[in-house]
Amino acid sequence: MSLPLAPPEPTSADTGPVPLHEAYRVCEEIVRSHYENFPVASRFLSPEHRIALAAVYAFARRADDIADAAAPCEERLRALDVIEEAFVRALDGAPDGPVFSALADTVERNRLPAEPFLDLLAAFRQDARDATYATWDDLLGYCRGSANTIGRIVLAIYGIDDPEALRESDHICTALQLTNFWQDLGPDLERGRLFIPLEDLDHFGIAADHLAKAASRPALSRLLIHECRATEEHYERGRRVVRRVPLLLSLHLRTSIAGGRAVLRAVDRLGWRVLQRRPTLSGVARAGVALRALLGLDA
Numbered sequence: 363m364s365l366p367l368a369p370p371e372p373t374s375a376d377t378g379p380v381p382l383h384e385a386y387r388v389c390e391e392i393v394r395s396h397y398e399n400f401p402v403a404s405r406f407l408s409p410e411h412r413i414a415l416a417a418v419y420a421f422a423r424r425a426d427d428i429a430d431a432a433a434p435c436e437e438r439l440r441a442l443d444v445i446e447e448a449f450v451r452a453l454d455g456a457p458d459g460p461v462f463s464a465l466a467d468t469v470e471r472n473r474l475p476a477e478p479f480l481d482l483l484a485a486f487r488q489d490a491r492d493a494t495y496a497t498w499d500d501l502l503g504y505c506r507g508s509a510n511t512i513g514r515i516v517l518a519i520y521g522i523d524d525p526e527a528l529r530e531s532d533h534i535c536t537a538l539q540l541t542n543f544w545q546d547l548g549p550d551l552e553r554g555r556l557f558i559p560l561e562d563l564d565h566f567g568i569a570a571d572h573l574a575k576a577a578s579r580p581a582l583s584r585l586l587i588h589e590c591r592a593t594e595e596h597y598e599r600g601r602r603v604v605r606r607v608p609l610l611l612s613l614h615l616r617t618s619i620a621g622g623r624a625v626l627r628a629v630d631r632l633g634w635r636v637l638q639r640r641p642t643l644s645g646v647a648r649a650g651v652a653l654r655a656l657l658g659l660d661a
Contacts, residue, residue, distance in 0.1 A: 378457075378458060378459075379456075379457050379458075379463050380457075380459060380460040380463040380464075381463075382463065382464065382467055384460060385417075385460040385461070385463035385464035385467070386413040386416065386417065386464045387460075388420070388460035388461065388464070389413070389416040389417045389419070389420035389460065389461060389464045390412075390413065390416045392416075392419075392420040392423055392424075392461070393415075393416045393419045393420060393423070396423050407610055407611070407614055408610060411519060411520070411610070411611070413464070413468075414468045414471070414472060414519050415516060415519065416464070417461070417464035417465045417467070417468040418465070418468065418512065418515055418516075418519075419512075420461045420464070420465075421449075421461055421462075421465050421479070422482060422512065424445065424461055425442060425445050425482070425483060425486045426486060426489070428441045428442055428445065428486070428490070429442065429486040429487070429489035429490045430489065430553075432553070435490055435491055435492065438490035439487060439490050439491070442483055442486055442487055442490060445483065446480070446483050448462055449462065449465070449476075449479060449480075449483075450476075452465060452466040452469075453466060453469060453476060468519075472518065472519045473518075474515060474518050474519070475518070478511040478512075478514055478515050478518075479511075479515075481506075481507045481511045482507060482508065482511045482512070484507050485504055485507030485508035485511075486508070488504055488507075488508075489508075489555075492554055492555055494556050494560060494570075495557065495559050495560065496559065496560050496561060497559055497560075497561050498559045498561065498562065498592070500559065501540075501557065501559050502536060505535070505536040505539045505540065506532070506536075508539060509535040509536055509538060509539035510531070510532040510535045510536060512535060513531035513532060513534065513535035514528060514531065514532075516531075516611075517531055517607070520607060520608060520611055522606070522607060524606055526602075526606060527603055527606040527607065529600075530599070530600040530601070530602055530603035530606070531600065531603050532600070533596045533597070533599040533600030533603075534596070534597065534600035534601070534603055534615070534618075534619060535600075536596050536600075537593050537594075537596035537597040537600065537619075537622060537626075538618065538619075538622045540589070540592075540593040540596065541593055541622045541623075541625050541626045541629070543557040543558075544586060544589055544590065544593070544626070544629045544636065545625050545628075545629060545636065545640060545641055545642075546640065547586075547636050547637060548636055548637040548638065548639075548640060549640065551573060551574055551637070556570060556573075558573075558585070558589065562585060562588065562589070563585070566581045566582075566584055566585040566588070567581055568581050568582060568585065573637075574637055578634075579633075579634040580634075582633070582634040582637075583633030583634045586629060586630070586633055586634070586636065587630060587633070590626055590629055590630040593626055594623075594626065597619060597622065597623055597626075601619065603615060604616050604619070616654070617651055617652055620651045620654045621643060621648070621651045624643055624647060624650075624651060625641055625642070625643065628641035629641055
């Protein structure tokens with residue numbers, strides 16, 4: 363089933379500004395329906411921080427759905443331009459709909475800069491073009507826009523600007539993004555998207571159009587082990603960020619890190635079989651993630 367080009371927000375409200383309690387409620391519904399681990403992690407957040415993060419994630423989800431839509435590249439790019447224009451209008455005091463009403467309030471209330479949101483949209487434009495990445499550095503550049511910006515927005519919401527915390531947050535966000543790439547390798551290939559660096563395919567002797575073929579399975583498993591090891595290095599280099607932030611945010615981050623590492627281990631075990639079975643965390647596994655976060659076993 364293809365995604366709609368501009369997913370409707372789950373609300374009956376007309377366009378234009380929306381009462382804030384309703385706007386934030388809609389954002390939390392969007393988050394709960396798309397981010398399987400967020401409801402567990404969000405229990406560690408204060409209500410004011412939880413709704414602020416929900417507004418940010420709902421905005422990102424809306425733009426990401428457009429970038430991933432089953433529509434021509436030109437249409438997706440035009441739709442992202444519309445999203446950017448709506449974002450700018452919202453910051454100028456004319457929000458349209460619940461997501462932008464909540465986001466404008468979050469930006470104003472927390473004095474957030476606009477640049478990270480624009481960087482995020484720039485990354486989504488790469489998705490809309492179905493871009494491929496020649497080198498590992500190119501892929502990390504994409505992660506800086508698509509993932510690290512979210513981490514920096516989260517820290518800004520908490521008023522954290524410590525350089526070490528920012529650097530370590532970047533590593534964790536990159537690791538989580540890379541984990542998602544390897545987790546979604548099968549579905550991405552089906553829709554013509556590839557995030558494995560072309561230089562890595564060449565190193566392991568795999569042609570991009572042969573990734574899903576049986577003859578490539580042994581090499582693909584070795585390649586995924588290589589990518590998982592590189593991803594784990596980012597988790598390791600960023601793990602101390604949980605010691606530089608307030609307790610409730612630390613628990614939220616510990617949960618995200620533990621969940622990401624659990625999925626990464628599953629990818630490592632499955633190898634080429636990720637093409638057939640997308641690794642996810644069961645309810646029991648998510649409970650274990652929360653427990654490990656509380657005990658500080660993954661940081």
